[in-house]
Amino acid sequence: MKRLQEQARSGNLGEDLIIRTAVRIMVPFIQLFSLYVLAHGHYSPGGGFQGGVLLGASFLLMALAFDLKSSKELFPPKVIMASSNVGVLIFAGIGVVCALLGGYFMDYAAFAKVIPLAVPDWRSLGILLVEVGVQIGVACIMLVLYWELSSAGTLEEGL
Amino acid sequence: MIWQLDLIILTMLVICAVGAITVRDLLSAALIFGAYSFLMCLLWAGMGGVDVAFTEATVGAGVSTILFIAAIYRTSRRSKD
Numbered sequence: 001m002k003r004l005q006e007q008a009r010s011g012n013l014g015e016d017l018i019i020r021t022a023v024r025i026m027v028p029f030i031q032l033f034s035l036y037v038l039a040h041g042h043y044s045p046g047g048g049f050q051g052g053v054l055l056g057a058s059f060l061l062m063a064l065a066f067d068l069k070s071s072k073e074l075f076p077p078k079v080i081m082a083s084s085n086v087g088v089l090i091f092a093g094i095g096v097v098c099a100l101l102g103g104y105f106m107d108y109a110a111f112a113k114v115i116p117l118a119v120p121d122w123r124s125l126g127i128l129l130v131e132v133g134v135q136i137g138v139a140c141i142m143l144v145l146y147w148e149l150s151s152a153g154t155l156e157e158g159l
Numbered sequence: 160m161i162w163q164l165d166l167i168i169l170t171m172l173v174i175c176a177v178g179a180i181t182v183r184d185l186l187s188a189a190l191i192f193g194a195y196s197f198l199m200c201l202l203w204a205g206m207g208g209v210d211v212a213f214t215e216a217t218v219g220a221g222v223s224t225i226l227f228i229a230a231i232y233r234t235s236r237r238s239k240d
Contacts, residue, residue, distance in 0.1 A: 045209040045210040045212075045213050046210070046213060047210075049214065050210075050213050050214055050217055053214075053217040053218055053221070053222060054217055056222065057217065057221050057222055057225075060222065060225050064225065142222055145226060146225065146226060146229055149226055149229040149230050149233070150229035150232055150233070152233050
């Protein structure tokens with residue numbers, strides 16, 4: 001850790017070829033698995049939160065293998081902050097739209113009045129739509145938490 | 160659940176818990192917490208709570224260990240007391 005801190009100050013952190021290559025190979029598989037977990041969340045273990053944490057962990061892995069500056073170039077902070085809000089808005093917005101359409105909050109059967117699909121289909125699809133919002137929110141918040149912690153809240157220099 | 164496996168995991172859990180609060184090195188303590196989370200994940204998977212075990216494996220052993228290390232990076236590695 002001491003050596004890491006000194007390397008971070010001198011600015012040549014992350015010259016490790018093996019770690020970078022391993023991360024490049026592993027990250028696509030982790031992201032694909034997070035989408036699998038999201039899509040099968042209805043009838044097997046998993047769902048929006050677990051898939052979001054997996055997606056966020058793949059972002060964290062890339063942020064750990066490279067330094068903060070290249071991580072911020074890869075994921076622009078404005079986009080990450082905005083999409084964490086978009087995730088919450090998708091989650092709450094679908095619930096509010098259900099209430100506006102005449103059902104209860106998050107009563108997905110209310111969508112059947114607008115788009116003609118069977119009520120059980122809408123209940124299944126509504127959960128998936130809400131979980132997409134949860135996944136986007138959780139994944140982006142994970143990366144923001146790591147950035148804020150490792151740079152002491154400045155988002156300028158850090159791990 | 161097989162009681163022998165249960166006993167081994169519970170014993171290692173107690174060892175990890177005591178180790179995490181007695182060790183002086185903060186980085187070691189963070190990694191022992193990661194091992195503790197993984198053992199809890201095994202225990203829950205054995206009890207049939209696969210969903211809880213999944214969350215524990217991703218959040219407890221994966222992300223929170225990285226967040227601990229990011230926090231230690233901002234302070235000193237050895238505890239003073």
